[in-house]
Amino acid sequence: MQWETVIGLEIHTQLATQSKIFSGAATRFGAAPNTQACAIDLGLPGVLPVLNQEAVRLAVRFGKAIGATIAPRSVFARKNYFYPDLPKGYQISQYELPIVGEGWVEIVLDDGTLKSVGVTRAHLEEDAGKSLHDASLRGGGYTGIDLNRAGTPLLEIVSEPDLRSAQEAVAYARKIHQLVRWIGISDGNMQEGSFRVDANVSVRPLGQTTFGTRAEIKNINSFRFLERAIQFEVERQIDVLESGGTVVQETRLYDAERDETRSMRSKEEANDYRYFPDPDLLPVELDVAFIVDAVADLPELPDSLRERFHVQYGLTEYDASQLSMTRELAQYFEAVAQASGEPKLAANWVSGELSAALNRSELEITESPVSAAMLAGLIHRIQDGTISGKLAKQVFEAMWHGEGDADSIIMDRGLRQITDSSALEAIIDGIITANPEQVEQYRAGKEKVLGFFVGQTMKASQGKANPQEVNRLLLEKLAPR
Amino acid sequence: MQNKSIAQMAAELRLRTYSSVELTQHYLERIARLDPRLNSFISVARESALAAAARADQAIARGVAGPLAGIPIAHKDIFCTKGLKTSCGSRMLDNFVAPYDATVVERLAAAGAIVLGKTNMDEFAMGSSNETSFYGPVKNPWDAARVPGGSSGGSAAAVAARLCAAATGTDTGGSIRQPAALCGITGLKPTYGRCSRWGMIAFASSLDQAGVLARSAADAACLLDEMAGFDPRDSTSADVEVPDYVDALDDEIAGLRIGLPKEYFGAGLDDRVAASVQDAIKEYERLGATVQEISLPNSPLSVPVYYVVAPAECSSNLARFDGVRYGHRCAEPRDLEDLYQRSRAEGFGTEVQRRIMIGTYVLSAGYYDAYYLKAQRIRQLIAGDFARAFEQVDVIMGPTTPTTAFPLGAKTDDPVAMYLNDIYTIATNLAGLPGISIPIAPVAGLPVGLQIIGNAFQEARLLNVAHRYQHVTHWHQQAPTGFE
Amino acid sequence: MSLDASDVEKIAHLARLAIAPEAVEHYAEDLSRILDLVAQMDAVETKGVEPMAHPLHMSQRLRADRVTEQDQRELFQENAPLTEDGLYLVPKVID
Numbered sequence A: 001m002q003w004e005t006v007i008g009l010e011i012h013t014q015l016a017t018q019s020k021i022f023s024g025a026a027t028r029f030g031a032a033p034n035t036q037a038c039a040i041d042l043g044l045p046g047v048l049p050v051l052n053q054e055a056v057r058l059a060v061r062f063g064k065a066i067g068a069t070i071a072p073r074s075v076f077a078r079k080n081y082f083y084p085d086l087p088k089g090y091q092i093s094q095y096e097l098p099i100v101g102e103g104w105v106e107i108v109l110d111d112g113t114l115k116s117v118g119v120t121r122a123h124l125e126e127d128a129g130k131s132l133h134d135a136s137l138r139g140g141g142y143t144g145i146d147l148n149r150a151g152t153p154l155l156e157i158v159s160e161p162d163l164r165s166a167q168e169a170v171a172y173a174r175k176i177h178q179l180v181r182w183i184g185i186s187d188g189n190m191q192e193g194s195f196r197v198d199a200n201v202s203v204r205p206l207g208q209t210t211f212g213t214r215a216e217i218k219n220i221n222s223f224r225f226l227e228r229a230i231q232f233e234v235e236r237q238i239d240v241l242e243s244g245g246t247v248v249q250e251t252r253l254y255d256a257e258r259d260e261t262r263s264m265r266s267k268e269e270a271n272d273y274r275y276f277p278d279p280d281l282l283p284v285e286l287d288v289a290f291i292v293d294a295v296a297d298l299p300e301l302p303d304s305l306r307e308r309f310h311v312q313y314g315l316t317e318y319d320a321s322q323l324s325m326t327r328e329l330a331q332y333f334e335a336v337a338q339a340s341g342e343p344k345l346a347a348n349w350v351s352g353e354l355s356a357a358l359n360r361s362e363l364e365i366t367e368s369p370v371s372a373a374m375l376a377g378l379i380h381r382i383q384d385g386t387i388s389g390k391l392a393k394q395v396f397e398a399m400w401h402g403e404g405d406a407d408s409i410i411m412d413r414g415l416r417q418i419t420d421s422s423a424l425e426a427i428i429d430g431i432i433t434a435n436p437e438q439v440e441q442y443r444a445g446k447e448k449v450l451g452f453f454v455g456q457t458m459k460a461s462q463g464k465a466n467p468q469e470v471n472r473l474l475l476e477k478l479a480p481r
Numbered sequence B: 001m002q003n004k005s006i007a008q009m010a011a012e013l014r015l016r017t018y019s020s021v022e023l024t025q026h027y028l029e030r031i032a033r034l035d036p037r038l039n040s041f042i043s044v045a046r047e048s049a050l051a052a053a054a055r056a057d058q059a060i061a062r063g064v065a066g067p068l069a070g071i072p073i074a075h076k077d078i079f080c081t082k083g084l085k086t087s088c089g090s091r092m093l094d095n096f097v098a099p100y101d102a103t104v105v106e107r108l109a110a111a112g113a114i115v116l117g118k119t120n121m122d123e124f125a126m127g128s129s130n131e132t133s134f135y136g137p138v139k140n141p142w143d144a145a146r147v148p149g150g151s152s153g154g155s156a157a158a159v160a161a162r163l164c165a166a167a168t169g170t171d172t173g174g175s176i177r178q179p180a181a182l183c184g185i186t187g188l189k190p191t192y193g194r195c196s197r198w199g200m201i202a203f204a205s206s207l208d209q210a211g212v213l214a215r216s217a218a219d220a221a222c223l224l225d226e227m228a229g230f231d232p233r234d235s236t237s238a239d240v241e242v243p244d245y246v247d248a249l250d251d252e253i254a255g256l257r258i259g260l261p262k263e264y265f266g267a268g269l270d271d272r273v274a275a276s277v278q279d280a281i282k283e284y285e286r287l288g289a290t291v292q293e294i295s296l297p298n299s300p301l302s303v304p305v306y307y308v309v310a311p312a313e314c315s316s317n318l319a320r321f322d323g324v325r326y327g328h329r330c331a332e333p334r335d336l337e338d339l340y341q342r343s344r345a346e347g348f349g350t351e352v353q354r355r356i357m358i359g360t361y362v363l364s365a366g367y368y369d370a371y372y373l374k375a376q377r378i379r380q381l382i383a384g385d386f387a388r389a390f391e392q393v394d395v396i397m398g399p400t401t402p403t404t405a406f407p408l409g410a411k412t413d414d415p416v417a418m419y420l421n422d423i424y425t426i427a428t429n430l431a432g433l434p435g436i437s438i439p440i441a442p443v444a445g446l447p448v449g450l451q452i453i454g455n456a457f458q459e460a461r462l463l464n465v466a467h468r469y470q471h472v473t474h475w476h477q478q479a480p481t482g483f484e
Numbered sequence C: 001m002s003l004d005a006s007d008v009e010k011i012a013h014l015a016r017l018a019i020a021p022e023a024v025e026h027y028a029e030d031l032s033r034i035l036d037l038v039a040q041m042d043a044v045e046t047k048g049v050e051p052m053a054h055p056l057h058m059s060q061r062l063r064a065d066r067v068t069e070q071d072q073r074e075l076f077q078e079n080a081p082l083t084e085d086g087l088y089l090v091p092k093v094i095d
């Protein structure tokens, strides 16, 4: 039987606020356990939540970025369950009336086609704390609870079940990841847990319109794991169905070491969250001014920018999407393209030499020792024939190591191309005189020998000879008399 | 000394007729001598009270004293008090020392009030007789065999017995007004949002409101002046201007339109209590008020609605008591589940567990609509009844409770009978309105309360209406035998 | 509406309350009586009535995004039954 995979993702992204969503405690990563958990985060008796305006503002930005409606009135609800990292015994989340309604994003599939993926909703909620299963605590048998993370603002972004493969799911997750960083609402740091993915996965016979029973794989924190987890889960479900079994609706965990998903029965039992509106928090009502203000400085979004790069600069779709991966990269590219007036060369250099160097040094584009203006300067010198492409790589290296801009490096190292014909002629004449045998061979019709002369000339000029000029002069001088 | 009004005490403290240390010692001595008969205090803060009194005396001497400087009061043990045990009447918090002050506590301290101690209460404010307290029942000072009412029963008994000048309380379904009525004192439940809930241990967040138990409306006004007002730490605190309650006490009440809801005078109301209430209303007519019958047709449903809404919220509010970060933790838990289940079963008493279970049930899958949502819809109707009534009248009057104080143990086996005690007080909480209970002519030597309900943020009017009655009557000055 | 022993056990588990077996029956009776009281609501027509979740008809006030809380771990953990290395301890949790 042919099976179709159906995937929907729930992505939790940490919002880039200074303080927590309902308290004035800091959100900084890496503090000593429980030193960033205030009375509210700890759920002490008598404490009350007060909503952080910045969290609301960032959620609104996201909503606008995916073309969603912003709810003029949204409501916080309590999701009740007992777990040691959940200090109040409930999580403050949004249930019936989320702040961000339906929207969509576009992903690029492997074959280059575009696919629109629906976003059902996005809602604000607080994060839970962390359980540390450290065997050494009190000599073993205990789990330690660190509530520093409790109350950290999250935006939970829920997709429609529109994704049809692990690859599509990854493309969508990457897209959301790109977007939240692009609009500055999250640092998207996956190692620190600022961007976590839950995948709802089911399979159904191809052509069937109703959904199969789904399993939810929780808390995946890398795109690679997301792909592997879904692939494993799809195969597992198909195996179950093909051997006559039924898929159980449950929560599963992806084990990266064993590359498998497994059931989390302990969390599964009695999943009755008893949602109800949080009586400590009144409905959030946003007026137009707040929304306008929140999105006033929203940058051009990646889809529009990608398209513009393609049209305006004549880049391939591929290059355009590579260069619009992050806002900073796109800004850098555009600065180089505009300053140099050579968008294609700029694209080659940014995604070629520069990206490779950044990767090697593990630097972000914003930390590049070669500024956009410097790179544009280099491109100018390639363009006007001052240096060859090959020498340009040397110049780039030197710029990377802080030796100055392209012009000063070319000057200091005497890298300027020799385009002056009389100087070149003298070199070439010397070489012809010194190699009569090869001259004979060439003139006898062995044209390959031309390469020998080119090489000798370049060597003698220490690479500075203009290759076109060398060719032209050699052809002229070696021509049979 | 203990029969003087707060205004009088404040004036005499300023005149150095006596010092706050002397006044505080006087009350501490009364507590030590008399409270064993009542059990109205869970903890007495002798040291800190005397230290605060000494500071108050200095502030008075330097002329920088707050309005309540040197006045000894008590807090219901539901309010967090930094460095003092805050038990909420529960074994669960028997070992809990609050790391911060409730806003109400902070504001009264800033006004110079002295905290004598923390008063007994029904566990987590769940009860109408003070019999659910982990620290044992409070006795009614008018008759030690009877209940003082609840849940602010300790505060009511302590004020009635003159063991403190006034006390704070909280009212979720009648928990200030009902014990005030049964103990013969004045109890004010302000509008929802009038006083901050920060640091007040939550029972039912959409109903809980802090208020005052005092010997008179004038005394209550003195405290409310300091307690009321917006608090940025409480999202449900109202950013509404606070008038001067003391200033408004003597306002004219001639022409006051009083509404008597016919539903508050029907079956279940003790005839003698009804007669006392009618007498009080006649007094108001003599003061120039007009009286008309009104109807609050949905008010009989307030008890059923309340026993959905309040338990639902409490089941969630009390989930934080899990033996992990504070509070009671069972010995030798086998595993996490065992830790939760035994810590909570051991830490909470029967009534609290009943309400948690009811609340859990009405919110659970399949029952939410039929119970919780249904209750909220009727809550809307109840609030609508009041809104319509206040188009015709200025205040609503009726009995605070259907009967006088009942004997200890009379209703402990029947939760529903106990709940019906709050039949006249609950609707105001559902609608978020202010209400006050003042003592009127007693029945068979037991106090009776007149309840006056106002529109939202009309506390000044309620205190004024109560004060004008107390101006011409003496019921509020009666003290229980042995506590004069 | 009447609840039986198994209902009570289910609810008690959701609420994480260890109810002694001999008390289950008693709770079932009490809770059933309370639900009978609550059942009076059924008599009221509430079609089209907006549920009232809160008595305050106001909207949520928003707080400026500022760090106002400093570390008070030591003070807070004075109330904690069991801690080590700044962590609250619970019996081992198995995911």
Ligand SMILES: [Mg+2]
Residues within 6 Å of the ligand: A010, A156
């Ligand atoms: Mg989710």
Ligand SMILES: [Zn+2]
Residues within 6 Å of the ligand: A012, A125, A156
């Ligand atoms: Zn979530």
